[in-house]
Amino acid sequence: MADAKVIRLEEAPIVKFGPDAHYQPIIGDDEGTMPVRTGIQTSQPGYVAPMHSHPYIEILHILDGVAEAWVEGKEDAKVLLQKGDTIAMPPGVPHSFRVVGDQAMRLLGTHVSPHRIVNYRDGRATVRGYAVQDQ
Secondary structure: OOOOOOOOOHHHOOOOOOOEEEEEEEOOOOOOOOOOOEEEEEEEOOOOOOEOOOOOOHHHHHEEEEEEEEEEHHHHHHEEEEOOOOEEEOOOOOEEEEOOOOEEEEEEEEOOOOOOEEEOOOOOOOEOOHHHHHH
């Protein structure tokens, strides 16, 4: 396994997404040496992701908990996502999700890009694909 790389979640850095969520990048780096980026996001009940988009497909797979996801302009067509469910968000489509219920939600996010690029609808600044206040 000389070419394989093992990433242990307990050793992954933690990026805070405000007081109710954090993200642990696993595959990929700021230099873009991998063709995709993955990470685990853990969010507490009530957390709502700011409306945002990516210029590439983003795939979210629910590991634990329950979330509702929606795209901008279709807030009345929310999709309930439970453990084991996966959703693929199209490039350039603003979307959001919120944790529902009383259990923390964990998801595996895959950014189909060597770089993490997030365009927040409210125009907030980003550094390395994270909102400035998340640093």
